[in-house]
Amino acid sequence: MWCSRMALRRLQRIAVTPLNITGGLTSNMQREMSTLPRVYVTRQIPPEGLKILRESGQVQFELWDSDDPVPRQELLQRVKGVDGLLCVLTEKIDAELLDAAGPNLKVLSTMSVGFDHLSLEELKKRGIRIGYTPEVLTDAVAELTVAVLLTTSRRLIEATHEAKTGGWGTWRTLWLCGYELANSTVGILGLGRIGVAIAERLAPFKVKKFIYTDMEPRPELASAINAEYVSLDELAKQSDFLAVCCALTPETKEICNKELFSKMKNTSIFINTSRGGVVNQEDLYEALSTGQIAGAGLDVTVPEPLPTNHPLFTLKNCVILPHIASASYTTRNAMSALAANNLLRGLRGEPMIKELKL
Numbered sequence: 001m002w003c004s005r006m007a008l009r010r011l012q013r014i015a016v017t018p019l020n021i022t023g024g025l026t027s028n029m030q031r032e033m034s035t036l037p038r039v040y041v042t043r044q045i046p047p048e049g050l051k052i053l054r055e056s057g058q059v060q061f062e063l064w065d066s067d068d069p070v071p072r073q074e075l076l077q078r079v080k081g082v083d084g085l086l087c088v089l090t091e092k093i094d095a096e097l098l099d100a101a102g103p104n105l106k107v108l109s110t111m112s113v114g115f116d117h118l119s120l121e122e123l124k125k126r127g128i129r130i131g132y133t134p135e136v137l138t139d140a141v142a143e144l145t146v147a148v149l150l151t152t153s154r155r156l157i158e159a160t161h162e163a164k165t166g167g168w169g170t171w172r173t174l175w176l177c178g179y180e181l182a183n184s185t186v187g188i189l190g191l192g193r194i195g196v197a198i199a200e201r202l203a204p205f206k207v208k209k210f211i212y213t214d215m216e217p218r219p220e221l222a223s224a225i226n227a228e229y230v231s232l233d234e235l236a237k238q239s240d241f242l243a244v245c246c247a248l249t250p251e252t253k254e255i256c257n258k259e260l261f262s263k264m265k266n267t268s269i270f271i272n273t274s275r276g277g278v279v280n281q282e283d284l285y286e287a288l289s290t291g292q293i294a295g296a297g298l299d300v301t302v303p304e305p306l307p308t309n310h311p312l313f314t315l316k317n318c319v320i321l322p323h324i325a326s327a328s329y330t331t332r333n334a335m336s337a338l339a340a341n342n343l344l345r346g347l348r349g350e351p352m353i354k355e356l357k358l
């Protein structure tokens with residue numbers, strides 16, 4: 001092989017720029033590069049994943065070298081003729097984008113466990129394989145869910161605000177009281193790996209009972225946490241803490257609405273670390289502002305970012321985080337590595353490590 005592996009790596013490094021600079025290459029080097037599958041990476045992903053792509057010697061990739069999303073028009077241009085695409089959850093992968101990419105595109109790898117940004121129907125129609133990143137983020141998401149649950153139920157944001165701004169007059173008997181996990185019933189809407197991991201972390205807080213609902217009972221997962229299958233109605237009625245862990249699909253869109261909130265206890269805490277679209281936010285605002293439920297902790301909203309003048313931000317009993325559930329260095333690097341490996345395997349025509357089967 002005329003072009004050594006080292007030279008190829010040098011070329012791949014050079015290609016890593018939104019400007020796609022390839023100056024200084026001999027024509028032979030350029031020819032060698034041009035036989036490799038072309039990949040577009042829509043964001044500056046954590047270093048592990050980039051290292052895997054660079055060192056593979058198997059792809060020529062171009063990167064949107066920024067921490068902010070690539071503008072849509074730029075993306076539509078850049079994907080033209082690519083064989084593979086590595087994206088994050090802010091990119092809408094729909095018919096328009098797939099048409100712009102054209103028929104070479106055979107592999108899509110998303111650095112996310114969620115896939116509501118992908119038009120599965122369009123991908124299936126075109127025979128494009130999909131990689132995603134479940135499991136590697138389970139621990140981080142479960143930890144954050146416990147953190148936001150306790151922050152909301154024990155009113156930590158309100159408390160630090162009072163302490164800092166002079167509201168801390170004296171010790172008072174019922175001031176800033178919240179709700180405790182001991183002896184409580186915790187409900188999980190959508191029991192998967194993340195729901196189980198949350199329950200495992202909450203059990204040592206002396207939770208009395210775990211209940212869950214899903215499309216159907218999931219006895220293998222439920223037995224690990226001794227959780228009882230109930231209807232959505234019962235979940236709403238019995239839960240002292242209700243954690244939403246389901247994927248956003250047409251079936252779960254706005255499943256948390258007026259009807260659900262109206263069945264919840266006025267001492268209940270609602271937690272969502274899945275997708276904002278599973279909640280009707282107007283109904284949630286109503287439930288929180290009228291005292292129908294005690295509090296809500298949200299890591300996800302519609303839209304993201306939620307405008308700073310959104311009514312939910314005016315409520316003391318609503319804790320809102322900017323979609324950070326998987327945001328630990330370890331997890332984001334693991335997601336990036338898995339996304340890169342899924343992509344490379346897909347391009348080689350091998351089974352991906354985590355492939356979404358359509």
Ligand SMILES: O=CC(=O)O
Nearest residue numbers: 111112113114326
């Ligand atoms: O929300 C995060 C993800 O889908 O990975």
